[in-house]
Amino acid sequence: MSDRIRARYRIETATDVRRAAETMAGEQSSGTFLAVPGETPELKRRSGARIEQIELLDAVETPGLPGAARGPRYQRAEVELSWPLENPGVSLPNLIATVTGNLFELQAFSGLRILDLELPGAFAERYPGPQFGVEGTRRLSGVEGRPLIGTIVKPSIGLDAGETADLVDTLCQAGIDFVKDDELQADGGRCPFEERAHAVMRVIEDHAQRSGKKVMYAFNITGELDEMRRRHDLVAELGGTCVMASLNSIGLVGMLELRRHARLPIHAHRNGWGYLSRHPMLGWSYPAWAKIWRLAGADHMHVNGLRNKFCEDDASVIASARSCLTPMFADKPCLAMPVFSSGQSAAQVADTHAALGSTDLIHAAGGGIMGHPMGVAAGVASMVQAWRVAVEGGDPAAFPEFRAALEAFGKSTSGR
Amino acid sequence: MSDRIRARYRIETATDVRRAAETMAGEQSSGTFLAVPGETPELKRRSGARIEQIELLDAVETPGLPGAARGPRYQRAEVELSWPLENPGVSLPNLIATVTGNLFELQAFSGLRILDLELPGAFAERYPGPQFGVEGTRRLSGVEGRPLIGTIVKPSIGLDAGETADLVDTLCQAGIDFVKDDELQADGGRCPFEERAHAVMRVIEDHAQRSGKKVMYAFNITGELDEMRRRHDLVAELGGTCVMASLNSIGLVGMLELRRHARLPIHAHRNGWGYLSRHPMLGWSYPAWAKIWRLAGADHMHVNGLRNKFCEDDASVIASARSCLTPMFADKPCLAMPVFSSGQSAAQVADTHAALGSTDLIHAAGGGIMGHPMGVAAGVASMVQAWRVAVEGGDPAAFPEFRAALEAFGKSTSGR
Numbered sequence: 001m002s003d004r005i006r007a008r009y010r011i012e013t014a015t016d017v018r019r020a021a022e023t024m025a026g027e028q029s030s031g032t033f034l035a036v037p038g039e040t041p042e043l044k045r046r047s048g049a050r051i052e053q054i055e056l057l058d059a060v061e062t063p064g065l066p067g068a069a070r071g072p073r074y075q076r077a078e079v080e081l082s083w084p085l086e087n088p089g090v091s092l093p094n095l096i097a098t099v100t101g102n103l104f105e106l107q108a109f110s111g112l113r114i115l116d117l118e119l120p121g122a123f124a125e126r127y128p129g130p131q132f133g134v135e136g137t138r139r140l141s142g143v144e145g146r147p148l149i150g151t152i153v154k155p156s157i158g159l160d161a162g163e164t165a166d167l168v169d170t171l172c173q174a175g176i177d178f179v180k181d182d183e184l185q186a187d188g189g190r191c192p193f194e195e196r197a198h199a200v201m202r203v204i205e206d207h208a209q210r211s212g213k214k215v216m217y218a219f220n221i222t223g224e225l226d227e228m229r230r231r232h233d234l235v236a237e238l239g240g241t242c243v244m245a246s247l248n249s250i251g252l253v254g255m256l257e258l259r260r261h262a263r264l265p266i267h268a269h270r271n272g273w274g275y276l277s278r279h280p281m282l283g284w285s286y287p288a289w290a291k292i293w294r295l296a297g298a299d300h301m302h303v304n305g306l307r308n309k310f311c312e313d314d315a316s317v318i319a320s321a322r323s324c325l326t327p328m329f330a331d332k333p334c335l336a337m338p339v340f341s342s343g344q345s346a347a348q349v350a351d352t353h354a355a356l357g358s359t360d361l362i363h364a365a366g367g368g369i370m371g372h373p374m375g376v377a378a379g380v381a382s383m384v385q386a387w388r389v390a391v392e393g394g395d396p397a398a399f400p401e402f403r404a405a406l407e408a409f410g411k412s413t414s415g416r
Numbered sequence: 417m418s419d420r421i422r423a424r425y426r427i428e429t430a431t432d433v434r435r436a437a438e439t440m441a442g443e444q445s446s447g448t449f450l451a452v453p454g455e456t457p458e459l460k461r462r463s464g465a466r467i468e469q470i471e472l473l474d475a476v477e478t479p480g481l482p483g484a485a486r487g488p489r490y491q492r493a494e495v496e497l498s499w500p501l502e503n504p505g506v507s508l509p510n511l512i513a514t515v516t517g518n519l520f521e522l523q524a525f526s527g528l529r530i531l532d533l534e535l536p537g538a539f540a541e542r543y544p545g546p547q548f549g550v551e552g553t554r555r556l557s558g559v560e561g562r563p564l565i566g567t568i569v570k571p572s573i574g575l576d577a578g579e580t581a582d583l584v585d586t587l588c589q590a591g592i593d594f595v596k597d598d599e600l601q602a603d604g605g606r607c608p609f610e611e612r613a614h615a616v617m618r619v620i621e622d623h624a625q626r627s628g629k630k631v632m633y634a635f636n637i638t639g640e641l642d643e644m645r646r647r648h649d650l651v652a653e654l655g656g657t658c659v660m661a662s663l664n665s666i667g668l669v670g671m672l673e674l675r676r677h678a679r680l681p682i683h684a685h686r687n688g689w690g691y692l693s694r695h696p697m698l699g700w701s702y703p704a705w706a707k708i709w710r711l712a713g714a715d716h717m718h719v720n721g722l723r724n725k726f727c728e729d730d731a732s733v734i735a736s737a738r739s740c741l742t743p744m745f746a747d748k749p750c751l752a753m754p755v756f757s758s759g760q761s762a763a764q765v766a767d768t769h770a771a772l773g774s775t776d777l778i779h780a781a782g783g784g785i786m787g788h789p790m791g792v793a794a795g796v797a798s799m800v801q802a803w804r805v806a807v808e809g810g811d812p813a814a815f816p817e818f819r820a821a822l823e824a825f826g827k828s829t830s831g832r
Contacts, residue, residue, distance in 0.1 A: 030571040036786060039571045047574030047606065065694055067727030086605025087573050093638050093665035094602045097687050101599060104690025105726035155446040155455045157503050158463030183517060184444065186510045189502025190463065222509050225669050249509035251667005253641050271513050274520025275692060275699040278481055283691040310521035311483030370452060
């Protein structure tokens with residue numbers, strides 16, 4: 001690990017690739033469009049971004065994005081740049097301006113996407129990372145040796161506090177490990193946060209008294225800073241074990257302040273991720289983006305799921321999840337528990353395990369649990385059984401709930 | 417103004433447009449992929465998003481974005497949805513999840529972009545809006561009847577505090593109204609914030625003593641919350657009149673807290689905007705995005721400039737700037753001063769005035785001022801002269817500095 005910040009990009013350009021990379025390096029450090037008198041060779045050597053590597057990929061005939069300088073063909077490449085740490089300093093907010101900033105608007109590029117980030121150890125010293133991560137989440141939920149099986153309160157929005165608690169009651173009885181609010185439900189007029197927290201925690205505590213198992217409920221505390229702190233404190237007082245926040249709604253300063261305040265795991269929701277990532281030649285790749293939030297303190301990170309109902313392909317989902325489980329620094333791994341969701345059921349378990357090679361995840365299923373033909377408890381059981389078979393081997397036919405799930409939700413093993 | 421939240425989108429889909437719009441409305445309110453027992457007709461009527469309008473546009477043969485459901489052709493349309501205010505409540509962070517959220521990842525769409533937002537008056541009651549806006553900025557800078565003529569410290573990064581102050585000295589002598597830090601320079605190791613603030617404000621106060629004119633300097637205070645507050649306070653103590661923050665680095669909670677604390681105008685930098693907007697069928701349009709930040713308290717909003725050095729066309733730049741000067745609410749207009757920059761000089765003034773129909777802007781030029789053939793003071797003079805001619809009429813030839821700028825930077829009036 002050097003004392004330089006490194007970032008890797010996928011680019012596409014009609015101009016010479018090296019010249020394009022020089023434009024990137026200039027724009028994001030000492031240069032500008034015009035040569036200015038102050039940019040001396042010495043200043044440039046000291047403060048300029050450096051091109052570390054260029055790897056040519058394929059060339060295409062149609063530009064990925066409109067608005068760029070045209071040419072007969074558009075060369076794709078991977079480019080790695082590096083910056084002196086002293087440019088932004090050890091500051092996550094200013095790091096973002098340095099590694100992204102105006103890059104995506106440059107005319108030289110018909111495609112530009114940040115793929116990954118590598119940060120000097122000083123970032124690990126300054127920033128907290130996850131407070132709970134995988135181990136803390138397992139400790140609080142009491143689930144070992146398999147993923148936490150979870151679900152989301154549905155309908156997304158429209159239930160009042162009592163109706164939400166009734167649903168949670170059903171889920172607790174069914175043996176669920178983890179439940180989360182939908183990202184659309186935080187403190188709506190029909191389901192105010194405080195009422196919901198009281199009603200839901202009453203149910204969860206009742207079940208915990210009887211069964212010894214406290215279901216982890218991720219309360220969506222997304223809001224302004226004082227609201228998030230207040231809501232977090234209420235959840236903690238009521239015996240709750242998790243809070244959730246929408247990263248793209250609160251932003252990095254909100255997350256850093258929440259982490260500073262929190263004594264519960266932070267379930268980080270990525271809704272809005274599509275506008276950051278949907279085009280493969282634009283925006284952020286998940287590993288780069290997630291590193292910022294992991295370092296800021298996210299304990300759980302959403303990664304979509306295999307054969308999901310959205311646009312993302314399986315390879316991308318697995319790369320995202322793996323990145324969350326790959327150490328960022330030797331002495332501060334900042335591992336976050338990946339959250340698999342969207343169209344999930346017992347039918348995706350074998351492939352998920354095979355591709356990820358780990359059980360350190362939250363596996364959230366909506367229809368796969370609530371819509372199980374034998375009922376909600378069978379839905380939960382089918383997920384637990386599927387993970388047992390995936391890890392230990394065995395015949396799905398020996399587990400009626402798992403078998404029923406495969407029949408209902410399909411047993412295709414081919415990802416898109 | 418109703419008590420519903422409204423959002424307008426541009427979409428592209430291979431499926432039936434109304435069904436696609438229903439998918440949007442369902443995903444972002446009470447629905448989910450699967451019919452769930454709790455989503456009763458009554459709940460749906462009460463809490464569901466509603467399709468207010470669908471307007472068909474053209475159809476295309478190639479999908480705008482990959483990953484979507486395929487078809488022989490892809491129909492484009494504008495869709496307006498509305499939500500009951502009680503869904504997210506009067507909450508900007510939760511509004512974001514409601515109007516964007518997972519929409520951009522839905523398989524039904526090969527394009528989806530949010531175009532505009534209309535909010536109930538309750539948002540105007542809860543949120544502060546700009547503290548200074550156009551009037552306050554004019555009062556603090558003493559500039560009336562024309563734009564503030566501005567520039568950016570260049571090289572972007574690499575100068576130390578003393579070198580920055582020397583450059584500011586030159587600019588003050590040249591008669592500039594406004595100077596800003598580059599977004600890459602906040603509190604770097606070579607140019608620590610406090611040193612820079614002291615050195616720059618010493619120069620600005622000296623000039624103000626002599627000339628009676630206090631140059632407005634937007635100090636980039638981007639950082640964590642306590643850093644931003646401390647830096648803001650230092651600037652205020654030193655007699656400074658503006659602070660700057662990178663919106664995509666700090667996020668909405670950071671901005672709301674900064675606004676709560678601030679007693680100086682907030683110069684809102686949009687770097688990173690490209691990853692939110694570069695593809696015309698994805699992400700955010702500026703008017704929708706800027707409304708959130710205006711309501712949160714941004715006084716100045718970057719909008720790029722005519723014939724800029726980036727990818728954005730002139731029509732989009734002008735639409736952005738106009739949106740900042742268009743009232744959001746009758747009793748709370750939330751007008752922010754648009755900041756034109758990127759490749760600007762006196763050569764774009766006439767077109768900018770003609771297209772915008774206003775002088776309420778900050779017109780920032782780098783090369784157009786620093787690279788003026790007759791020197792920096794002539795660069796500033798050329799901008800002032802160009803605006804006088806644009807507003808009052810007259811012959812550019814009567815102004816040697818303006819004439820020289822036109823000769824040096826081109827007089828083309830055709831935008832891209």
